[in-house]
Amino acid sequence: MDDWIIRLVDQGGYWGVALLMFLETVFPPVPSEVIMTVAGVSASRGNMTFAGVVGAGTAGAMLGNYLWFWLAIKFGSDRLHRFADRYGRWLTLNWKEIERGQELFRKHGSIIVLIARMLPTLRSLISIPAGIFGMSHRRFLLFSTIGTAGWSAALAGAGYALGSQFEDVEKILGPLSTAVIVLIVIGYVWRLIRWKPE
Template identity: 75%
Template sequence: MEDWIIRLVEWGGYWGVAALMLLETVFPPVPSEVIMTVAGVSAARGSMTLEGTIVAGTAGAMLGNWFWYWLAIKFGEARMHVFIDKYSRWLTLDWDEVERGERLFERYGSTIVLIARMIPTLRSLISVPAGLFKMSLRRFLVFSTIGTLGWSAALAGAGYFLGSQFGDVEKWLGPLSTAVIAAIVVTYLWRVVTWKPKG
């Protein structure tokens, strides 16, 4: 997977980084860990600036974040209830948990969004409850942007360091990409196997 990410970043520059991060946010199995690390490596080699890379990655991810937020608002609570009841096993989620999440959002919504933006997998999915529980767009954008900027900066900074310290950095990216995807799959399968309704 890292090969086409490298090619798109090299070909598209900042636009390529933004497009990949948008794709990652809309389709979480595409790992931001690899995208922003590759972008940081490219910045270290002089094809982009580190600051520009971070801004591009944040902008692309925020567009995807807003998409999920908007979609959750349009989908609505009633249809979401039916959907979760039907697919609770595969979502590893039931409606009682959604209601508990809503109560938490009422009290700590801004903090939850901010922290979730820096946690793999959750960083993409947190937009759905934010929209479903009608978090204000202003708060959503402010705290999402802060968290997303921090996440993008950390990953791009790590790639920048690798690119400036090691010549053959590509040998690190293959195992990294594989490990990230494997961890996502294993975590999901474990949740499916062990999940039980709490209601």
């Protein structure tokens, strides 16, 4: 996959970076860690500007973020309630827990979205509760953009600083992303075993 990403960044420039980051947001297995680091390396060679790389990565990711947010709004809280009643065990959620999550989002949604945008895997998923729990479009776009730009700039900066040694960044961020996914899976299995309806 890395070779395909490198080719698209080299040939597509800013549009290639934006497209890849959109795909990364919609299909999380596409790794932003590689995309933005490769784009940073390209900027260090003078093929693109650093600001342009960060802007393109942020714009592409935000398009995907907003797509998930919009779909979650369309799904809606009422439909989620029915879905939770029917499939609560597999969601490992009951309606009381969903209501607690909704209250948490009502009080601290902005900071939750901001922080989640800078965490592997959660970056893409956080749009769904934000939409379902009724976060305002303005706050969603503002705090998502800040977090997404921070993540994009950090990865591009690492690639820019290391030049062609972007494999060193992937050695650190690759295992970190895997660890987050493993923890999420373990947490899900644990909740599935212990789940009881309320």
